[in-house]
Amino acid sequence: MQPEQNKIVFLLPWRDEVPVGGYKVAYEYANRFYRDGWNVTICYPHVRGSFKQDIKNPFLRLKMRVGFFYRFFKNHYKAGEWFPLESGIKKFFIFAISDSALRDYKDAKIIATAVETAIELNAVRSVPNANKFYFIQDFEAWNVSENAVYVSYRFPMKKLTIAPWLRERVESAGEKAELIPNGFDFDYFTLSKTVENRSPYEIAMLYHKDERKRCEDAMKALELIKRQIPELHVTMFGVPEPPSDLPDWYTYHRQPSKTLHNAIYNNAAIFVAASKMEGFGLTLGEAMISGCAIACTNNGGFSCMAIHNKTALLSPVFDTEALAKNILRLINDNEFRIKLARAGNEYIRQFTWEKAFESFKTAVNR
Template identity: 45%
Template sequence: MNSVTFLMPAPGPRPVGGYKVVCEYANRLAATHHAVHIVYPAAACPERLTWRGKLRAAARYLYYRLTGRYSVKGWFPLHKGVREHFVRTLAPHRLPRTTCYVATAIQTARALKAYRAPGIRKFYLIQHFENWEFSDAEVLESYRYGYRNIAIAAWLQRLVEAAGAPCELIHNGFDFGFFRMSVDYTRKERCRVAMLYHTSEWKGCRYGFEALRIVRERCPELKVSLFGVPPAPALPDWIEYFRQPDRETFNRIYNEAAIYLGPSLTEGWGLTVGEAMICGAAVVCTDNRGYREMAIDGRTALVAPVGDAAALAERILRLIGDDDERIRIARAGHRYIRRFTWEAAYAKFERLIDA
């Protein structure tokens, strides 16, 4: 049985989908008697920082070291057997001594190259095509570092293999204990839509807001439940914002909504789309590669071109105006999403770690 260290790209005081995936694996490994560590750096790639960036990293290190707020425990219930570490950088001498190391982002994959202790095994959990701070060439090169690559979605597996590296596919699971349907399809508020709010451009919120504005013009009774981590933006009175909702509120948002809107330009997986399906919302979303893992147009969702607010609005209005189609889409999504379990995902992950 192996000991495992997960290398994170930054501290984790706020909810992040990719961190949630890592924590699910960490908890399950700890529950099956593996020694598990999670490491958060103040700077994952210090060699790429300007002098101003290095000053900010030093200040970040002092802040998190003094406050202890680097942990995910404020929003995710970690198993008591998972040990967390906060370090200046991911230099080898700062890492716990374990038999397996799992890079969870391109920054951590680059840092892990420097660690050459005998007998260790290196894995790379690939959750997106992370070309936000790195060039496409640098991202593709990271797949060829010689680690055991694990992709969370089929489109990422194809991308890694096209780059010339082998890759295992392990779809993410969903927490069917945390999220569940409590409001029947027929009792949902026909004109209520839910959407994630995020400040990153690639989440597509400006297209989502424009789509909702178009819908509101045609359907004045429209109500929107918005949720997210950032502070609330300026919103009209028909949009209610829930910042970092607790479990009960999160379930209520999804369950009250007849429709979930996913406007992202790109996703590695599309966690919120699956969560909405679990809770019986009919999904309207963009045709990005992450959503495609679960959103099948006309079957489990209504899908629109990426960046097309008018098309998203048209599909929302279509479901508002046709209860039978909305219920058909919602039921099909609810059935389909149940194939993605953490039990199945963890069984594959543990086999790789312990092989």
């Protein structure tokens, strides 16, 4: 008789149509569990947890359910199309996370990947607490209050998190969390152009509309430098449309391909980021892999990889002049830029997906 296949379910907060960092990490784990022989399901609710609580009108509830089932049976639902998921992974579209939705997964390991999915999973009684896991990738106080986030840290489920600063937040709520830093795909991102042969005037940065990314601060710092160094050129990439007032010394690439994404990083001497808060900071690591020297702000996520004067130059959040000063130092001191880029490239190589997956698998099996 064949042993029963291990099952794991990843609860995502919504259907994704474009690349999202937290989803990328969940998908990477899903692929690796599948290759390890697990039965893997990714669950997408139609109704977000925070919104469901606000639906008081029974007719609106009925309308939403009818809309969901119409789209479901018409096969209109799509998600994760931008990521190369293994074909054997099941995508499960449900109206909401509930006992009935998860009734066939009582013996599976259930991974809540966001605060809203943790809140919903906590209310599910058909799944034993021993099979509930809360994968904390950021301090997610944008759809719920900060207090609600801290309350979620006290739910009776095992907590896994990606960064020391997030583990500290969980501990401040009187709970424990296992630290499992993210990995990077060293086959996807590569160093193809030597750091010595890059123009110090070539800058790369991510563009994002999330206010926490503080892209406007990075752009202000670069504007200060442009006044001193007319040769400065910035290549920016991201998911949204570019800003309407983007200066002509910027080049913008929307949702670049793998080849172009690598070319952006490898053409740049310096990668700039000014976030006030990051769960981990995937683009920072990608830039390090690709040989960029890093000038960024000092926040919990970046500090997983960015060590001042060793693997990066750090400046206080919101301090555009300090950020500009650090960028200028890297432009003007080529020897130091090369040293920093090499150190970052060496340091980031400890963050492998193989190590992360083994730690994650051990945690859910313990």
